[in-house]
Structure formats: structure tokens, C-alpha cells
Amino acid sequence: AAILGVEVHPIQVEADVSNGLPSFIMVGFPSAQVKEAQDRVRTAFKNNGYYFPPKRITVNLAPADMRKEGAGFDLPVAAAVLAAFEMLKPQLLDGVMMAGEISLNGEIHGISGILPIVLCARSFGCRLCVVPYENLKEGRLVSDVPVVGIRSLRELTDCLENPAPYLEQKAEVSVSESEENKLDFADIEGQEGAKRAAEIAVSGFHNILFIGPPGTGKTMLARRIPTIMPSLTFEESLELTKIYSVAGLLTPKRPLIRARPFRSPHHTSSAASLAGGGKIPGPGEVTLAHRGVLFLDEMPEFSRRGLEVLRQPLEDKQIQLSRASGTYVFPAGFILVAAMNPCPCGYYPDMNKCRCSPGEVSHYLHKLSQPLLERIDLCADVPPVDFSQISCVKPGESSAVIRERVERVRQIQSKRYEKEPICFNGELSGKQIQKYCVLTEHAFKMAQNAFELMDLSARSYHRILKVSRTIADMEGEEEIHSRHVAEALTYRAFDKKYK
Numbered sequence: 001a002a003i004l005g006v007e008v009h010p011i012q013v014e015a016d017v018s019n020g021l022p023s024f025i026m027v028g029f030p031s032a033q034v035k036e037a038q039d040r041v042r043t044a045f046k047n048n049g050y051y052f053p054p055k056r057i058t059v060n061l062a063p064a065d066m067r068k069e070g071a072g073f074d075l076p077v078a079a080a081v082l083a084a085f086e087m088l089k090p091q092l093l094d095g096v097m098m099a100g101e102i103s104l105n106g107e108i109h110g111i112s113g114i115l116p117i118v119l120c121a122r123s124f125g126c127r128l129c130v131v132p133y134e135n136l137k138e139g140r141l142v143s144d145v146p147v148v149g150i151r152s153l154r155e156l157t158d159c160l161e162n163p164a165p166y167l168e169q170k171a172e173v174s175v176s177e178s179e180e181n182k183l184d185f186a187d188i189e190g191q192e193g194a195k196r197a198a199e200i201a202v203s204g205f206h207n208i209l210f211i212g213p214p215g216t217g218k219t220m221l222a223r224r225i226p227t228i229m230p231s232l233t234f235e236e237s238l239e240l241t242k243i244y245s246v247a248g249l250l251t252p253k254r255p256l257i258r259a260r261p262f263r264s265p266h267h268t269s270s271a272a273s274l275a276g277g278g279k280i281p282g283p284g285e286v287t288l289a290h291r292g293v294l295f296l297d298e299m300p301e302f303s304r305r306g307l308e309v310l311r312q313p314l315e316d317k318q319i320q321l322s323r324a325s326g327t328y329v330f331p332a333g334f335i336l337v338a339a340m341n342p343c344p345c346g347y348y349p350d351m352n353k354c355r356c357s358p359g360e361v362s363h364y365l366h367k368l369s370q371p372l373l374e375r376i377d378l379c380a381d382v383p384p385v386d387f388s389q390i391s392c393v394k395p396g397e398s399s400a401v402i403r404e405r406v407e408r409v410r411q412i413q414s415k416r417y418e419k420e421p422i423c424f425n426g427e428l429s430g431k432q433i434q435k436y437c438v439l440t441e442h443a444f445k446m447a448q449n450a451f452e453l454m455d456l457s458a459r460s461y462h463r464i465l466k467v468s469r470t471i472a473d474m475e476g477e478e479e480i481h482s483r484h485v486a487e488a489l490t491y492r493a494f495d496k497k498y499k
Contacts (some may be wrong), residue, residue, distance in 0.1 A: 001072075001097065001099065001113075001116075001117045001120050001121075002066055002067075002068050002069070003069075003070070003113045003116060003117075003246055004066075004280065004325075004326065004328060005246075005280075005281060005282075005321075005328030005329065005330055006116065006242065006243055006246050006283065006287075006328075006330055006331070007328075008113075008116045008117060008119070008120040009066060009120075010097070010120055010121075010124055011061050011062065011063075011066075011068060011073075011076075012061075012062040012063075013059065013060075013061055013073065013076040013077055013079075013080045014059065014060040014061075014062065014080060015057065015058070015059050015060075015077070015080035015081045015083065015084035016057070016058045016059075016060075016084060017055045017056070017057055017081075017084045017085060018055065018056050018058070019055065019056065020055070020056035021056060022054035022055060022056065023056050023057065024038040024042060024057045024059075025038075025056070025057065025058050025059070026038055026058075026059045026060075026061070026077075027058065027059070027060050027061070027064070028059075028060045028061030028062055028063075028064045028068065029061070029064055029065065029066060029067050029068060030061055030067075030068045030073075031067060031068060031069045031070075033069060033070055033071055034061070034068045034069065034070070034071075034073050036071075037071070037073055037074045037077050037102075038059070038077075040074055040101075040102050040103070040104060041074060041077055041078045041081065041102060043104045044078070044102045044103065044104055044105065044106040044153055045078070045081075045153075047104060047105050047106055048105075048106040048152075048153050048154060050082070050087065050153075052085050057081060057084070059077055059080060059081070061073065067280070067325060069280055070111065070112075070113075071101035071109075071111060072099040072100060072101065072111040072113070072117075073099070074100060074101050074102040075098050075099060075100035075101070075102060075108060075130065075132075075156070076098050076099065078102060078153060078156065079093055079096075079098060079156060079160075080093070082156075082157070087157075088157055088160065089161075092160040092161065093160070094127075095125070095126050095127040095128065096126060096127065096128045096129070096130060096160070097117065097118070097120070097121035097124075097126045097128070097129045097130070098129065098130035098131070099111060099113075099114065099117050099130075099131060099132075100130070100131060100132040100135075100150075101132070102153060106152050106153035106154065107151065107152055107153075108132045108133070108150050108151055108152060108153070108155075108156075109132055109134065110132040110133075110134030110135045110252075111132065111135065112245060112246060112247070112248035112250070113245050113246045113248075114131050114132075114135040114138045114139050114245060115138050115139065115141060115142070115238070115241050115242050115245040115250075116242045116245060116246060117129075117131075118131070118139045118141075118142045118145060118147060119142055119238075119242065121145055122142055122144060122145040126145065127146070128146050128147075128148065128163060129145060129146065129147045129148070130148055130150060130156070130159060130160070131147060131148070131149055131150075132149060132150065132151075133149035133150060133151045133169075134149075134252055135149065136148075136149030136169065137252060137255035138241070138245060138250060138255040138256075141238065141241065141255060141256055142238075146163070146167055148163055148166035148167055148169065149166070149169055150166070183223055183224045183227055183399075184224065184227060184398055184399045185224050185227065185228065185396060185397060185398060185399045185402055186395040186396050186397065186398045186399070187220065187224070187395075188217055188220055188221060188224070188396060189385060189396065190217075190385040190386075191216070191217050191221065191382060191383075191385065192396075193380065193381065194210060194217070194218075194221055194380045194381070194382045195221065195396070195397075195402075197378050197380035197491060198221055198224075198225055198228070198380070199228065199402055199405065199406065199474075200378060200467065200470055200471060200474070200491075201225070201335060201337075201377070201378055202225060202228050202229055202335070202406050203405075203406050203409040203410065203470050203473070203474060204377075204409070204413070204424055204425035204426045204466065204467065204469070204470030204473070205335060205423075205424035205425070205426035205427065206335070206377035206378055206425075206426045206463075206466065206467060206470065207314065207335060207336040207337075207338075207375060207376045207377050207378070207426075208335070208336070208337055208338070208376065208377065208378045208379070208380060209299070209337075209338045209339070209340065209373075209376045209378070209379045209380070210222065210337070210338070210339045210340075210379075210380050210382050211339070211340050211341070211342055211379060211380070211381060211382065212341070212342070212381055212382030212383055212384075213341060213342070213346045213347050213350070213353075213383075213384060214341060214346045215384075216382045216383060216384055216385060217382060217385070218297075218339035218382050219297055219339060221382070222264075222293070222295045222297070222337045222339055223262065223264075223295070224399065225262075225293050225335070225337055226259065226260040226261075226262045226292060226293055227399035227403070228399050228402045228403045228406055229260045229292070229293075229403070229406070230403065230406060230407050230410060232257070232258060232259070232260060232291065236291055237256055237257055237258055238256075239290070239291070239331075240257040240261065240290065240291055241255070241256050241257045243283050243287055243288065243290060243330075243331070244257055244288070246282065246283060247282055247283045247288065249288075260291060260292040260293065261288060261289050261290070261291065261292035261293070262289075262292055262293045262295065263285050263288050263289040263292070263293070263294050263295065263334075264295040264296075264297060265285045265294075265296070267296075267297070267298050267299075267301035267302045269285065269302070269306060270303070270306065271303065271305045271306040271308075271309045272284070273285060274286060274306050274309050274310070275309045275313075275319055275321065276319065276321055276328075276330055277321075279323065279325070280323070280325060281321045281323060281328045281330075283330055284319070284330070286309075286310065286313045286319055286330075286332040286334065287319065287330040287331060287332055289332075289334035290331045290332060290333050290334055291333060291334070292334060292335070293334060293335050293337050294334045294335070294336050294337070295337045295338070295339075296336070296337075296338040296339070297338075297339050298339065298340060298341070299338040299339065299340045299368065300340055300341075300364055300365070300367040300368060304367065304369075307367075307368065307369070307372055308369065308372065310336065310372065310375075311371060311372060311375065313332035313334075314336060314372075314375040315375065316332075317331070317332055317333040317427070318330060318331050318332050318333070319332045336375075336376065338376070340368075342361075342365070343356045343360065343361045343364050343365075344356050344360055344361075344364050348361050374457060374459045374460050374463070375459070375463075377426065377463045377466060377467050377491070378467060378491040379491055379492065380491065405474070409470070409473045409474050410423075410424070412473045412476075413425060413473065416436065417436075420432065425466050425467075425469045425470045425473070426466055426470075428462075428466050428469070430462065433462055433465055433466065436469065437465040437466070437468065437469045437480060438478075438479050438480065439465075439468075439479065439480045439485070440479050440480065440481050440482065442481070442482045443468075443479075443480050443481050443482040443484065443485045446482045446485050446486065446489075447461070447464070447465070447468075447485050450464070450485070450489050454489075454492070456492075460492065463492075464485070464488045464489060464492060465480070465488075467488040467491060468480045468484045468485045468487075468488040469484075471484040471487055471488060472484045
């Protein structure tokens with residue numbers, strides 16, 4: 001199969017043997033990596049005792065208008081050549097999907113992208129999948145298609161002629177275990193306002209920005225947000241595992257992604273690493289954070305170009321990359337969690353500690369463009385913690401307690417949007433906001449006054465309504481009341497406080 005972005009396309013590998021000058025030719029738009037398969041396969045045959053008469057061998061990869069990349073074509077090329085020389089019955093290859101890299105001594109090595117290949121095989125009704133033994137655990141995640149793992153070229157013919165022993169191979173896969181996460185919200189002392197904002201963000205799938213001086217716990221809060229997110233369903237785990245498989249980030253010990261991803265790229269990361277790049281684009285940080293959290297620590301230190309890349313995925317929950325070879329669409333449904341200081345030294349607006357000039361403060365804050373800030377639903381102040389909070393023996397609420405409340409709110413949203421193509425309040429569109437964000441008369445007047453006095457854009461106003469909807473759901477209210485709008489407005493006040 002050919003993997004383009006995160007999409008998989010089946011490839012028919014054909015081989016023909018004819019009289020003529022001895023040669024090994026590959027056609028069908030193969031890349032340099034795929035063309036090298038002819039040398040690996042020919043040498044592996046020689047080293048494993050397969051001797052062929054000198055013939056002209058032609059291998060075709062169909063469809064020919066799709067570029068083929070990677071070393072995963074070695075195994076099907078070898079199988080097609082064996083069938084062409086009648087050393088393998090051709091009918092044994094009917095309805096078989098296979099992929100793997102062959103070494104010069106005939107060993108089969110693992111490749112990336114096995115899970116999406118097996119899923120593709122299932123969708124096309126293949127009767128058998130042959131994969132490297134290293135990838136067997138990953139391939140067996142798809143339970144309704146037979147998958148066998150082989151270690152060598154010799155085992156290829158054995159398993160095709162008699163697959164039963166190979167189907168009994170053990171691939172210990174447990175999907176019920178949860179990955180250990182030692183982080184807990186109970187570790188955070190004080191910062192009740194910021195923790196409340198984090199709970200709102202997770203409950204409605206809203207983006208959030210923590211802002212405050214150094215050492216107040218912004219990063220601690222961000223790193224614990226995945227612990228209050230509901231557990232992944234098996235379908236979501238498969239979706240994430242497919243992405244990580246394509247990116248080559250799975251290991252034999254970790255064949256299934258069970259925990260919500262938390263991606264924290266360094267501020268020197270390029271725009272291409274965030275969005276995804278390459279001649280044939282691969283998943284970037286916004287895609288690797290799908291269904292989880294993308295954390296940008298010291299957000300103003302990121303390049304302006306890198307930050308502006310986030311605009312489309314924050315709005316559309318996917319990112320579309322166009323290259324000469326085609327257009328690729330990657331999922332990017334993540335919660336953006338960002339942290340920043342209010343100035344270069346970090347202490348503004350405390351003028352007793354701040355050493356920055358007004359120009360330096362303004363320049364620092366204006367590294368974030370207004371269109372990007374408008375896509376952030378909540379901004380939470382993280383003020384300094386006093387000694388009484390640090391020395392408090394009583395721990396705060398645990399992540400498990402907060403997660404129970406989050407799950408209740410998400411169940412409310414799931415029921416409300418069961419006939420809509422969305423799942424969370426943070427995904428509401430303009431017409432859906434009018435339908436589902438019903439305000440009381442007093443709340444409507446408050447929202448109207450805020451729109452005029454705070455000089456809000458339509459996007460900012462809609463973000464306030466979405467957050468208000470989530471706060472109302474947290475209280476079990478059908479209508480949005482003035483107290484819900486008032487709290488949502490406090491999370492937009494950074495525009496006036498810091499600028």
C-alpha cells in the first residue's frame with residue numbers, strides 16, 4: 001500500500017519474466033527507495049538459495065500515476081517475482097496484502113504505517129495480511145482480518161502455503177490497560193481560578209492561554225490537563241495509533257496509543273514541524289496532538305510564521321497541505337494550551353518588580369497577532385502564590401474527581417449534538433450557536449453591552465457564547481444565564497489588562 005499523508009491506497013504489485021537480456025526493471029512511478037528493492041530482493045534470493053535462470057524481470061506497481069515511497073514494497077516485490085518464476089503458486093497471493101523490508105540475508109524488518117495498511121486491507125476484503133514479525137502486535141489491533149508475522153524470506157513461502165501455524169502466533173495486546181500517568185491536579189497548590197478555567201476548557205474542548213509571572217505554575221497546570229480528559233475510546237485509540245504509525249513513532253512495546261497525546265514542541269520549532277512537511281508531507285505537531293493537547297510554552301518566543309500556521313487547524317480541526325505531488329489533509333482536533341509571561345522580564349503589570357519599558361512590553365505582547373488571540377477561548381491569570389497556599393497540608397482536588405465532572409458535561413454535549421456533525425461546544429458554528437446558545441433576557445443584555453463596550457469582533461463574541469454554554473452545562477442549566485456570561489467575559493479581560 002502507498003501511504004500519502006495519513007491516507008492509504010492499495011497497490012497491485014505485478015511481475016513478469018520474459019526472454020531477453022538479464023535485467024530487473026521496476027515501473028509504476030517508484031521512488032529511489034522503492035527502486036533499490038530490486039538489489040535487496042535479488043541479493044536476498046541469492047543468499048537464501050533461490051536460483052533463477054537469467055531472464056528479463058519486469059515489476060509493475062499499479063496504479064502507475066501514484067508515486068510509491070518507502071521500503072515496505074520489498075516483500076510484495078519478492079513474492080511477485082517468486083510467483084512469476086513459479087516457485088510460488090500465484091493463486092496463493094490472491095487477496096493477500098503484504099508489506100515489509102528485506103535485508104540482504106533475507107530477514108524481514110519492520111516498517112512504519114502497518115496499522116493503516118491493515119485497516120486498508122480490511123476495507124478491501126483481503127483474506128490475509130503478511131507483515132514483519134516486529135509489526136505483528138500493531139497489525140493484530142485490527143481483530144477482524146487475519147494477520148501473520150514473518151521473520152525471513154523462507155517463512156514467506158511457508159506461511160502462504162500453510163498459514164494456520166502463523167495465525168496462532170502470540171501477539172500479546174491488551175487494550176484495557178491505561179498508561180501510567182503520575183501527574184495529578186492535586187499536586188497544584190492554590191491557583192483555583194486557573195484550575196477552574198482548565199476544567200472549563202477541557203469540558204467544552206476550548207483553547208486556553210495561561211498568563212502570569214515566572215514560577216506560578218503555568219506549565220504544571222498545562223501538563224496535568226490530559227489527566228482530566230476522558231479516556232480514549234478504542235476507535236479514538238486506533239485513529240491516533242494510525243497517525244503515530246505513519247509517523248514511525250510506535251514501538252513493539254507500545255503498539256496502541258491509549259493515553260491522550262500531550263505535545264510540547266520547543267519554541268525554536270519551525271513552521272513545517274508544527275504543520276507537517278516534507279516532499280511527501282508527514283504528520284506535524286498539530287496532527288500528533290490530535291484528540292489531545294498541543295502545549296506552547298513561552299508562546300511569544302515562537303516564530304510569528306510558526307504561530308500563524310495554527311490559524312487554520314484551530315478553526316477547521318484539520319490542516320490541508322498542498323505540494324507538487326498533491327494535496328494532503330491531516331486531522332488536527334486538539335486543544336491548544338499556551339503559556340506566556342506578560343512581558344520580557346515576566347512581572348508586568350507589577351511595576352515594583354517589572355524592569356521593562358512600555359515599548360518593550362508592547363513589542364512583546366504584540367508578537368501574538370489579534371486573529372490568533374481571537375481563536376483562544378479562555379485566558380486565565382496565574383498570579384503568584386502566597387506562603388499560606390504553599391504551606392497548606394490539605395491537597396487540592398485530584399484529577400480523578402475533576403475528570404468525573406468533565407465526563408458528565410461531555411455526556412450532556414454528546415446527547416445534545418447527537419444529530420450534529422460535532423461533539424463539543426467549542427466546535428459550534430454560527431447557525432448552531434443561535435440554535436443551542438439560548439440566553440435569558442438579562443444574559444442577552446449583558447452580552448450586548450459587552451459586545452459594544454469591549455469592542456469585540458464577531459468571532460470573539462461567538463467564543464464568549466461557546467464558553468458560556470459550557471459553564472451552563474457544568475451547572476446543568478438549559479439556558480445561559482447572566483452569571484455564565486459574566487464568568488465567560490472574565491476570561492476575555494486580558495485584552496484590556498495587558499494591552
